[in-house]
Amino acid sequence: MKLLNTIILTLLISSTIQAQTMKMEMSKNLERYTADLVANANTINPERQEQLKELATDLTSVLKETDKHDVIFVCTHNSRRSHLADLWFRFALMYYGVNELGSFSGGTEATAFNPRAIAAMKRAGFKTSYDKSAENPIVSISPLTYPVWNVRSKVYSDDANPKSNFTAVMVCSDADRACPVVDGATQRFAIPYNDPKHYDGTPSEELKYDETVKLIGTEMMFLVDQIKKQMILQGKSAQ
Numbered sequence: 001m002k003l004l005n006t007i008i009l010t011l012l013i014s015s016t017i018q019a020q021t022m023k024m025e026m027s028k029n030l031e032r033y034t035a036d037l038v039a040n041a042n043t044i045n046p047e048r049q050e051q052l053k054e055l056a057t058d059l060t061s062v063l064k065e066t067d068k069h070d071v072i073f074v075c076t077h078n079s080r081r082s083h084l085a086d087l088w089f090r091f092a093l094m095y096y097g098v099n100e101l102g103s104f105s106g107g108t109e110a111t112a113f114n115p116r117a118i119a120a121m122k123r124a125g126f127k128t129s130y131d132k133s134a135e136n137p138i139v140s141i142s143p144l145t146y147p148v149w150n151v152r153s154k155v156y157s158d159d160a161n162p163k164s165n166f167t168a169v170m171v172c173s174d175a176d177r178a179c180p181v182v183d184g185a186t187q188r189f190a191i192p193y194n195d196p197k198h199y200d201g202t203p204s205e206e207l208k209y210d211e212t213v214k215l216i217g218t219e220m221m222f223l224v225d226q227i228k229k230q231m232i233l234q235g236k237s238a239q
Contacts, residue, residue, distance in 0.1 A: 024094055026143045030125025034095065034221070037214070041222045048191075052219060055189050056226035059167060062187070063100050064234065070102040070162040074179065075172035078107030078153045079114045081193045081216065085171050087121065087141060088217045090149060092224035098231070104166075106156025108175050112136045113153050116200065120209035124217065157183065171216075191219070 026034065044052070062069045071089065075082040086105035093101055115132070118139055122128045130139040142148040154160060156168070156179075168182035170190040182188055193216060199208040 024091075024143055025146055027125045027127070030143055033125045033217075034091075037218045037221045038225075040214075040218045041225070044219060044222055048219070049222070051189075051191055052223045053226050055167075055169070055191065056223055056230060058187055058189070059101065060227055060230040060234065062167070063231065066165075068100055068102065070104060070166040071169055072104045072106055072156055072161055072166050072182075072185070073169050073171050074106055074108070074156045074175050074182065075170070076108050076175045076178070077111040078105055078109075078155070079111045080117045080196060081171045081212070082107060083113050083151060083153075084117060084121070084213060084216045085169070085193075085220060086151070087126075087149065088220035089224065091143065091217075092221045094147070095221070096224050096228045098224055098228055100231075101227070102162075104161045105151070106154050106158055106161055108155065108179050110136065110153045110155050110158075113139050113151060114197070116196070116205065116209050117213075120206075120213040123210060124213050 059069065059071070073082040073085040073089070082105040086103050089103045093099070093103065112135065113130075118128050118130065118141075121141060125143075127142045127144060128139060129141075130137040136153050138150050138152045140148050140150050157163070162184070164184040165186055166184060167187040167189065168185040170176040170179070170188070171193055172195060173190075173192045176190045176192060193212065196205075196208045196212045199205045
């Protein structure tokens, strides 16, 4: 009977998520890419899954006390991994219909959103546009036509980012070591990724950027899926 109840609850959660998932206007390429990300959740190793579930549990717990909470993804230069995590997290929030969380990115210093990372997001199916001659351009990126996210490289304390009551997620080991305390953050987590910049200018460059985009995308989809399931269980599911 306990097993049957567990199966019924799992099916109920699954059907509720499908019913409440926001219908996004996606390119066919991105639609296929997203389906692959969701299907690849089982490729995340168990230790990493536990880290992501812990983050999901923490964010869901925060939402018990407030109607809105923000996440800032932090790396050193805000040029690759923090942007990729931010954009995939934004996308996953919309995909699963989680409206209570906001997503931002920043660095311990600012440079520019690297064009190789932008190109990899475009290959995944996003529409991108920016002034290639600008030193630190504002990059417009969209699943198709809506929404359009305008992002640029900045420090995590930039005026465009929340100043308090946010969760900081460190996505590179250097930033994790250099920034043990993130001013204004109520929680701080580290889920570092390897930097694809080490392959810049090599024959493996495009492959490694694509792998990084896919890895971060898979984990952000898994993370928000876990958040959604926990919100349903606690009776606070986004409509």
